[in-house]
Amino acid sequence: MKPKKQFFTTPIYYVNAKPHLGHAYTSIAADVATRFKQIDDYETFFLTGTDEHGDKIVQAAQKQETTPKEYADNISQLFQDLLPVLNVKNNHFIRTTDPGHIQVVKDVLSKIYDSGDIYFSSYEGLYCFGCERFYQERELIDGKCQDHGVEPTVIKESNYFFKMSKYQKWLINHIKANPDFIQPEQYKNEILSFLKDPLEDLCISRPKSRLTWGITLPFDEDYVTYVWFDALVNYISALGYPDGKLFKKFWPSTRHFVAKDIIKPHGIYWPIMLKAADIEIYNGLNVHGFWNVKGSKMSKSIGNVTDPIQVTNKYGIDPFRYFLMREMVFGLDANFTEETIVSRINSDLANDLGNLFSRVLSMNSRYFTGEVKGSDAKIEKQKNLSLASDAKKAVDEFKQAMSLCEFHKGVGAIWQFISIMNKYIDTTAPWTLAKDDANVLILGTVLYNLIEGLRVVSCLIYPIMPQTSLKMQETLCMEKREKGFYSLEETFPWGQIKKGTIIEKPDILFPRIDTNKIKPKSHKKKLSASNFDKSVAPGNPVK
Ligand code: MSP
Numbered sequence: 001m002k003p004k005k006q007f008f009t010t011p012i013y014y015v016n017a018k019p020h021l022g023h024a025y026t027s028i029a030a031d032v033a034t035r036f037k038q039i040d041d042y043e044t045f046f047l048t049g050t051d052e053h054g055d056k057i058v059q060a061a062q063k064q065e066t067t068p069k070e071y072a073d074n075i076s077q078l079f080q081d082l083l084p085v086l087n088v089k090n091n092h093f094i095r096t097t098d099p100g101h102i103q104v105v106k107d108v109l110s111k112i113y114d115s116g117d118i119y120f121s122s123y124e125g126l127y128c129f130g131c132e133r134f135y136q137e138r139e140l141i142d143g144k145c146q147d148h149g150v151e152p153t154v155i156k157e158s159n160y161f162f163k164m165s166k167y168q169k170w171l172i173n174h175i176k177a178n179p180d181f182i183q184p185e186q187y188k189n190e191i192l193s194f195l196k197d198p199l200e201d202l203c204i205s206r207p208k209s210r211l212t213w214g215i216t217l218p219f220d221e222d223y224v225t226y227v228w229f230d231a232l233v234n235y236i237s238a239l240g241y242p243d244g245k246l247f248k249k250f251w252p253s254t255r256h257f258v259a260k261d262i263i264k265p266h267g268i269y270w271p272i273m274l275k276a277a278d279i280e281i282y283n284g285l286n287v288h289g290f291w292n293v294k295g296s297k298m299s300k301s302i303g304n305v306t307d308p309i310q311v312t313n314k315y316g317i318d319p320f321r322y323f324l325m326r327e328m329v330f331g332l333d334a335n336f337t338e339e340t341i342v343s344r345i346n347s348d349l350a351n352d353l354g355n356l357f358s359r360v361l362s363m364n365s366r367y368f369t370g371e372v373k374g375s376d377a378k379i380e381k382q383k384n385l386s387l388a389s390d391a392k393k394a395v396d397e398f399k400q401a402m403s404l405c406e407f408h409k410g411v412g413a414i415w416q417f418i419s420i421m422n423k424y425i426d427t428t429a430p431w432t433l434a435k436d437d438a439n440v441l442i443l444g445t446v447l448y449n450l451i452e453g454l455r456v457v458s459c460l461i462y463p464i465m466p467q468t469s470l471k472m473q474e475t476l477c478m479e480k481r482e483k484g485f486y487s488l489e490e491t492f493p494w495g496q497i498k499k500g501t502i503i504e505k506p507d508i509l510f511p512r513i514d515t516n517k518i519k520p521k522s523h524k525k526k527l528s529a530s531n532f533d534k535s536v537a538p539g540n541p542v543k
Pocket of ligand 1: 258
């Protein structure tokens with residue numbers, strides 16, 4: 001069988017500001033998707049990086065009285081330093097100021113220029129300096145650019161243009177013929193609806209009289225290239241296009257992660273650039289929504305720009321990763337507040353999973369001094385005590401959802417199984433069984449099924465919470481895998497924990513957060529009623 005390959009990318013982030021929650025989300029989502037592919041036996045490559053040319057960077061550098069390069073070096077370093085904090089394992093970090101990247105941008109431009117798809121013309125248009133692009137009148141709202149809320153400036157200049165219009169029909173057909181090219185569906189529809197109007201040719205140069213911080217056009221020394229023409233090429237330059245081994249190996253399996261703000265460059269400019277340069281079209285685009293903070297768009301003036309390092313320091317990396325994947329429906333916007341993260345930690349992590357883990361192992365300690373008794377096949381069948389088919393269902397649903405980047409559903413499938421295990425404890429009532437020696441085989445079978453269930457959970461949570469997965473596996477005395485995780489295939493057959501294994505009582509997986517310490521009094525009642533009380537049940541102490 002052909003080995004399975006997967007190349008994932010994040011956008012390369014602008015270096016005009018420090019990384020925030022939104023950047024952290026895309027990087028974590030792409031990391032979770034990569035780790036999921038790894039447990040599904042794919043060979044993966046994961047790329048992220050920084051976008052360092054353009055007006056915005058020059059302006060930001062000027063404000064700090066430094067050079068664009070020095071400024072870019074500093075902020076790019078912040079993005080690089082963030083990755084280990086988030087436990088994001090990228091294979092490469094690309095910067096658009098890398099000499100290798102610059103050369104590939106020039107090569108691609110030359111190729112398209114030579115084929116006749118780039119032409120020189122004078123143009124008068126409405127230019128937004130914030131977006132670094134020309135606008136059509138119909139794209140403006142009340143005459144203003146939506147992103148910056150300013151009226152664009154009329155600019156007249158001679159520039160180079162890319163014949164995007166020539167490829168409009170081809171692109172529409174390509175999108176329709178490849179249903180998962182742009183996912184989720186609503187963003188595919190957005191792009192197709194945009195393509196109903198005639199596509200304008202794209203201005204791809206900026207005169208050096210106006211901007212020097214960019215890549216010089218290979219066919220005209222007086223111009224630099226438009227930032228998007230530079231930035232998008234990172235995805236192939238990082239793989240060593242055209243002859244690099246990585247390019248040949250991974251490019252056909254590319255899926256780009258982006259948020260909804262940049263679907264146009266990715267869903268329209270990029271495939272057309274590839275087509276014009278005679279390069280295979282990437283496999284697909286995974287588009288997510290925006291994180292708002294306390295109900296508003298993150299902005300410096302509101303003061304709600306959330307620093308992912310602070311959140312991680314406060315709540316821990318695995319809880320943060322879990323929260324982001326669980327709370328956002330991929331494709332839709334989500335809201336970040338301290339109350340919601342704390343509620344998720346206390347109910348889903350501390351109560352549902354953490355208490356299940358410590359309850360089961362504490363009971364095994366108490367009743368069998370930590371020794372795994374194993375399941376009695378006859379009793380298991382007679383009393384219908386097996387959890388194997390519930391575990392199998394969880395694995396199948398998890399796999400299906402994660403393959404479609406429906407992370408919240410993937411997590412939901414695991415937690416559904418956790419909830420089944422918690423109910424199983426309530427109905428089998430091991431503390432009652434333990435009162436009578438005649439029940440010892442039943443008790444052993446019950447605890448064995450629960451321990452096996454925890455083993456499966458430890459394998460499935462790996463992409464989302466790698467550290468917790470490892471911690472659970474160490475506690476359960478599972479053999480350490482050299483690759484660092486158990487593959488989905490390896491989660492079955494059921495019954496891998498050996499009879500006779502001695503399992504110690506575990507440390508607490510997720511400490512409960514004292515809600516009184518983190519939130520204003522007025523919110524207290526609402527939170528405890530809706531989120532905490534109902535989930536206390538599985539956390540009852542062992543009777
Ligand atoms: N440099 C371009 C991308 C070039 S890719 C060839 C750029 N940079 S950016 O710094 O503005 O990053 C935009 C991306 O950051 C979004 O597409 C998304 O991945 C992430 N996010 C920024 N703010 C976000 C939210 N509030 N919520 C979720 N993700 C967001 O555009």
